[in-house]
Each structure stands twice: as structure tokens, then as C-alpha cells.
Amino acid sequence: MMQNSTLPTIADVESAAERLAGVANRTPVLSSPELNAVAGAEVFLKAENLQVTGAFKFRGGYNAVRALGVDERAAGVVSYSSGNHAQAVARAASMCESTSVIVMPHDAPPSKVERTAANGARLVRYDRYTEDRSQIAAEIVEAEGRTLIPPYDHQNVIAGQGTAGLELIDQVSGLDALFVCVGGGGLLAGCALAAQAHAPDIELFGVEPVAGNDHLLSRQASERVTIDVPRTIADGQQVTAPGELTWPINNELATDFLTATDDDIVNAMRFLFNEMKIVVEPSGACALAALLADDTGRFAGRRVGVTLSGGNIGLARFMELVG
Numbered sequence: 001m002m003q004n005s006t007l008p009t010i011a012d013v014e015s016a017a018e019r020l021a022g023v024a025n026r027t028p029v030l031s032s033p034e035l036n037a038v039a040g041a042e043v044f045l046k047a048e049n050l051q052v053t054g055a056f057k058f059r060g061g062y063n064a065v066r067a068l069g070v071d072e073r074a075a076g077v078v079s080y081s082s083g084n085h086a087q088a089v090a091r092a093a094s095m096c097e098s099t100s101v102i103v104m105p106h107d108a109p110p111s112k113v114e115r116t117a118a119n120g121a122r123l124v125r126y127d128r129y130t131e132d133r134s135q136i137a138a139e140i141v142e143a144e145g146r147t148l149i150p151p152y153d154h155q156n157v158i159a160g161q162g163t164a165g166l167e168l169i170d171q172v173s174g175l176d177a178l179f180v181c182v183g184g185g186g187l188l189a190g191c192a193l194a195a196q197a198h199a200p201d202i203e204l205f206g207v208e209p210v211a212g213n214d215h216l217l218s219r220q221a222s223e224r225v226t227i228d229v230p231r232t233i234a235d236g237q238q239v240t241a242p243g244e245l246t247w248p249i250n251n252e253l254a255t256d257f258l259t260a261t262d263d264d265i266v267n268a269m270r271f272l273f274n275e276m277k278i279v280v281e282p283s284g285a286c287a288l289a290a291l292l293a294d295d296t297g298r299f300a301g302r303r304v305g306v307t308l309s310g311g312n313i314g315l316a317r318f319m320e321l322v323g
Helices: 010-020 033-039 057-066 070-075 084-095 110-118 133-144 155-171 186-198 214-221 246-253 262-276 282-293 315-322
Strands: 042-047 077-080 100-105 122-126 177-181 203-209 256-260 303-308
Touching: 010 057, 010 155, 010 186, 033 042, 033 262, 033 282, 042 155, 042 282, 057 084, 057 155, 077 084, 077 133, 084 100, 084 110, 100 110, 100 133, 110 122, 122 133, 155 186, 177 186, 177 282, 186 203, 186 246, 203 214, 203 282, 214 246, 214 256, 256 262, 256 282, 262 282, 262 315, 282 303
Parallel strands: 042 303, 077 100, 100 122, 177 203, 177 303, 203 256
Antiparallel strands: none
8 A cells, every 4th residue: 555656856855845944954964084085985974864863764754744734643644664764753743743653573673663662653563574564554544544654655755855865965066976775765766856956967876785685676677676575784774675656766867776785784884983983773874885895996086975874773783783
């Protein structure tokens, strides 16, 4: 089931920017000589790990909830997520005088589960390997009359995520390339719309874990490909297929899809912590991981933007991975 199935436009992204003004953080762009030396490029990190609720997902979650009518907000919303979208929708609902039910997998990171509940959500747990989260959410919609706000296949979610791209393009001129982490593809699709309208010469690269390479396979097959649930440390990218709404945008506008191994991701997390004092979760480091692991030389000397998509990771898990 997919609600709000209209493809977003740059006008939707710009409307989202107006809704988010004064609500979402205008996150900083970070750089360092050490990073440039290792990457062999001028690298500009869009620090969405410093966003409200710790990830870019707040942009889309808040935009989607705020855009609902008064009666829809009163009836409440439902979503499904392993954590970052869950926290975003829960916080947005609480800010917009609404309520939320979030369907979360049993193996979601404990810190994300706790923060989603702390933001007022009622949690419904499921097994991501044997149960269908969208079906569970559909049953809640039917029983309770709530509005579904999925993690990426939603016009206003995609538009909200695109505001990160709008900001980056405004903050850094002359970007040659932009690396964006890819799960369902909402952030990449939104950034692609922003780039197409305001910086069409930027090459866009969607980055996913090697184990979750559904976008790369879909590009090779010229159609959406479904894979098994990826087994990767990047829990925010354990998606089995590109989104129905995000794929047409990303297939048309993305230059290429790249992958990063779990080891690459850990190396990027470790570098960010040791050299720049930045804490990111695995999915948050995935885009940088691909740039740092690239051995083709095609980005040498270029100005490259990179999304650090989130920082929601508990201390114990962080130390387990990078310590």
C-alpha cells in the first residue's frame, strides 16, 4: 500500500523548505585538510547527523505531517522504520498536535527504539525477515483511520529530504559531484530534484551497502529489482527494493550507483571520529565510505559533497564497531 503517490517536483521541495524554516536545523557543512588529503578531493560534508532527531529523516517526516489537514492530524499517523524515520515521524506528530504508531523491527537498534518511544509513539514490533511491515501498517490504517507516512515513497517525504540538497547547493558553490546514501532512495531523489533545478552540472552518486545493492542491480536491469533483506551493519539501508516513487527520479537523474562494504563503512566512521571528532551511524557513513574506498581516481581534485545522513548510534554499539 502506498499513499500520496504523486511524483514530487522542485516546487514541492521549495514548499517543504518553507514549512521547515525555523523548525529543522540548517545543518553545517564540514571539511578538513586531512579528509581532503585522504580522499584526493575537496570534500564537503553535509552534517545531517546534527539534524533534529539526529538524521535527515526529520525533514521529510515533519514536512509530511505538517502538510496534513487538521482532521488527518487529529486522527493520527502510522509509519514503519528501523529507527530514523520512526523518530522523525514520532517527533513531528508530537509537534503537530497529532499521535503516531510506529512499526519497528525487533532487531532495530535499542537507542532508536527508546528515542522513538520517548517522542510519544506507540510501538508495534515485527520480524523484518519473516513479516511484512507494510501489511502491518495497512491493518493499522484500516482499524484506526490513521494516515500512512512511509519512509520514502511519499511525495512530501521526498520533498522534505530534498531540502538538505537545497541547503548544500546554497552553502557550497561549484560542486562537481554529490554522494548520497541510499536506502529507499528518498534523500537521493529529493537532492536530485534540487540539483536538477539549481545545479544541473552536479554528478549524483547513490551509495548503498554491498549487501543491499538493489539500486545498482535495478540500474543494470533497467527495472526495479527486489533482493532479500540485506544483512549489513547499515540498518538504515536494509531495504529490499528501490521505492516506486523514488526510482523513476533516481534512475533518470543519478549518474551512477556505488557500493561500500561494511569494512569500508567502519573505516569511514573511524576516520570521522579520529580526525574530525564526528560521530555517525553506519548508514550515515556509507556515502563517505564509497568515496574514501574509490580507487579509480575519477574524483581526484574535484569538489565533492557528501551526506552524513545520521548519527543515531548508542555508545556501546559505536565502540563495538570502531573501538
